[in-house]
Amino acid sequence: MTFFPFNYERALAWLDQRLLRRLYTDRVRRLLLQSFPFWFASIVTGFVAVGYERVFVWAEQTSFAWLRREPLLAFGLTPLAFLVAWAVVQRWAPAARGSGIPQVMAGIELSNPAHHQRTGYLLSLRVAVVKVISSVALLLGGGVIGREGPTIQISAAIFRAINRLQPAGWPQLSRQIALVTGGAAGLAAAFNTPLGGIVFVVEELTQMHMARFRMAVFSAVIIAGLTAQAILGPYLYLGFPKVTAHAGWFLATVGLVALLCGLAGALFAKALLWLGRYRQRFATRAAQAGWVLACGLLMAGLAYAVGQEGVGTGKPIINRLLFQNDGQTPWYLFPARFAGMALSYSSGAAGGIFATSLSAGAILGDGLCRLGRVPAEDRNLLILVSMVSFLTGVVRSPFTAAILVLEMTDRHSAIFQLLLSGMMAQAVASLVDSHSFYDHLKHGFLRETMAQTVEPPAREPRTAQPENLAP
The missing domain is CATH 1.10.3080.10 (Clc chloride channel)
Structure with a gap:
């Protein structure tokens, strides 16, 4: 009994090629190219958030140390730290003052074709650097501040910068989604709270429908959080306190x-x-x-x-x-x-x-x-x-x-x-x-x-950007 000759290797190669062609469509390729810069920005955000956290802890412990040893130093160091922290902001980036969350909210609102050039005043890398320097200086001198709001602004600035650096022909997400996902990734990396980052976006940063940015936000939160966890471990911000959850009266x-x-x-x-x-x-x-x-x-x-x-x-x-x-x-x-x-x-x-x-x-x-x-x-x-x-x-x-x-x-x-x-x-x-x-x-x-003078862009604005990653 003779069998029809069959080349298994050639058949498997043909099936693999056929399957890959069906899976790797133009749409999938576009989605992957859109997502890659955001994944990279999420990794960068995770590293920056961890570095900022460690500098913040060092500054806080240093302030505790000098206050324990020489309390009278407060009357010299604290006013000086306040003045330096304020002067750095005034001189190089006025939009770096305060928390950073209102700046991200304003940037999201301005991230449209008519005003997107203005978001650099709120969310540039220079603002991010000044944010770190000013907040650390204030904390060293005994200021009562946190790093979570600043981390959100810094993260949004990172996402904006990477979004702007993409080549002209690269399939891109909208500027608005870049800022939204940056804010979510920043909060997730700062507190190790991925769900908190997602809920924060929906509740505070934007009123858009979740379908417009769900994949970008979810992936950014996961990658930034995993990056922070890879360095710090799967920590809890406050540990495991004993809680008795009562009901009734x-x-x-x-x-x-x-x-x-x-x-x-x-x-x-x-x-x-x-x-x-x-x-x-x-x-x-x-x-x-x-x-x-x-x-x-x-x-x-x-x-x-x-x-x-x-x-x-x-x-x-x-x-x-x-x-x-x-x-x-x-x-x-x-x-x-x-x-x-x-x-x-x-x-x-x-x-x-x-x-x-x-x-x-x-x-x-x-x-x-x-x-x-x-x-x-x-x-x-x-x-x-x-x-x-x-x-x-x-x-x-x-x-x-x-x-x-x-x-x-x-x-x-x-x-x-x-x-x-x-x-x-x-x-x-x-x-x-x-x-x-x-x-x-x-x-x-x-x-x-809106009161700031905006320099004309060095190159022509991008062509139309896709609005989302959602199917």
Whole structure:
């Protein structure tokens, strides 16, 4: 019996070639070429976020060290640090001041064909470098700031730069999606909270439909987060605090704490806005420098009186309250941190309010627990609730706040209490101001950016860009 001769190797090669042709279509090739620069930007963001975090920790520990050894140095070093941090921003990148999130929001709004050249004022690499220098200088001198908002602005600047460097014929994503995904990747790498980064984009950065940018955001968050984890390991920002998640009547206590902390956060945001408006009265550089020095001197007095818990990000305070809670928290720590946050932010230097708001909420929640004689086993839950609520009162992103705290602590048993507290804090904060703190600042940055003179582009603008990666 004879068989028809059959060449298996040739058949397999033919099938492979045929299959590859079906899979690697022009659309797939375009999607891969579109995605590659964003994946590269996500890796860069992960490395930069880790490097920034390590420099930030070094600066905070250094400020603790000199404050422990020579508290009187605060009256010299703190005003000097405030002045240097402000001067660097004023001289080289005024848009680097403050948190960075309002700048990203304004950049997203301006990333259209008519105004996209102006986004460089808000999100250039020079702004990113100045952001790092100014925030580290302020922290070295005892400022009360965080790095999460700055990391988001730095990440968006990286994504914008890489998006602009692509060759003219390269299939490109829109400038708007570059900034959106940059912001998400920055938050994910800063906090090791990928879900928080995604929710933050949807809730805070943009009102676009998720389908427009889902693949870009998801891939950027995953790659930036994995890059940070490859260096730091699969860490939790706040560890594994013991939490007993009650229901029933205890939810009334949760609700009361959420309302009080949400109200405090909203009032803090109003105080920052009022200080910002008052600061605008100082028109000359000399008058502005005087304001900065006054802020630095007041901050020096707080640092001298309170010690190292009155300066820095506040993360050590959160860890102490969640894992030790030794009853050593003085009653004046919350107003001192409140004032320190306001003085540091209103100085005009770079620095965020995410981490500091979480620490302020934790201190306030602990104080309320002690005032209400809450049993020790229930305090951790209420401290987490107060962190979510205070942050929500400031930034008006209840789901982002709840998901961030959830991912920082891995306490999934408390998810409903955290979500409930965020919603209640949002409701009470809306009674104080219907707009978020970031929204107010975004409009200010939009006006400031539109007033800038824009240099004509060195080359012709790109041709039309595809809007998304979604099918």
